[in-house]
Amino acid sequence: MRVILADDSVLLREGLARMLADSGFQVAAQVGDAAALLAAVDADPPDVCIVDIRMPPTNTTEGLEAALQLRVRHPSVAVLVLSQYVETRYAMELLARGADGVGYLLKDRVGDVSELLAAIRSVAAGRSVIDPTVVSRLVGRRRQVDPMETLSAREREVLSLMAEGRSNRAIGERMFLSPKTVETHVSAVFSKLGIEDTADDNRRVLSVLTWLRDGGSAA
């Protein structure tokens, strides 16, 4: 699998590149800003780009903007954004134009190599990945009228895993549940929260996140 790395911290970029090479990935290019990233992808599109959200010149969210541009210019290239921000708004912006093959992971997660590799493989396979910390922030949100209170502990966990972008199968494996039981929990969550069910996993991520962000807060 071919990967392009975009991060202005050479230290981190080199570390990531070495780790990816150790794990059998081919690092096609390493760049330090958004313009160089777009140029590298235009020249020779990889399977996945791993993009730091903060890069020069302004060190704010140019990585996110570059990722959004890549989605338009190269829809088949998966993008994993590494972010310092737990803010759900950025994750939502990234997903807003289609959640297939995009991921939003906290940079801290980089230390957990197996998690990181799993995320890279997921986005490369066209799935979406949302950092558990971002999701738990949304799930833990206080609401005045809270339909979340009607969920059982299991259903809550299923909801979180759905919001992280996991498929029913992955949820089942993680919670040691049969596919049938997962399906039962999923449809219970949807009906209790009033979210429209959808068979498409990526669309499901978006509708679950949108509900968590906006839906439950209206009194």
Add this chain to the structure above:
Amino acid sequence: MAGAAALAIENERLQADVRARLAEVRESRARLVTVADQERRRLERDLHDGAQQRLVALALTLSRAGERLDDRDTAARALLADGERQLQRALAELRRLAAGIRPAILSDAGLGPALESLAENAPVPVTLSAEVDRRLPDSVESAAYFAVCEALTNAAKHAHATRVTVTAALDDGHLRVGVGDDGVGGAQLGGGSGLRGLVDRISALDGRLTLESPAGGGTRLEIELPCA
């Protein structure tokens, strides 16, 4: 007669002098607040782009070391796992610290999104209505943001409120922010209250802060800041 006229002139001169000095003090006070805010912004950036990047790179190195470690060396594995946990805690602390100095979302996206994020993460349910569709001066954004922060903390910690309403709107060159809760009231600006520092900051920006908090009657904080 001549003496009286001289006195009047002298009086006038003194008054003009006092007015000029007052204006000078006011300006320098506003400048101090502005400089302090720039400094906070720089600090936050340094923490994110410096210390945090290094710690993340370190986490990556530890993790790669772990993969090369012999599975049978359980003592070394345990030590390494402990190191990784400590590092994750350090990263989380660093993130909290940076957010306390000046949250990145405030610098990057402005007051509206920053208040949204505050409301999302508040310990009490918050109804937010923020109609601030443009960027305001750094000091205004951060004074308003930290005032809401403080009010939300008070609402949860001391007032035992069950709901809070936050409003922010621009009106005639002024930013108006209101925070109301249904808690026990009795909040005061003085003493150890974090609101005291905010009052100074807000008045340095030529703004106003009012607090209404009758015992048993909830708390209402209002701020007005010029931002033409």
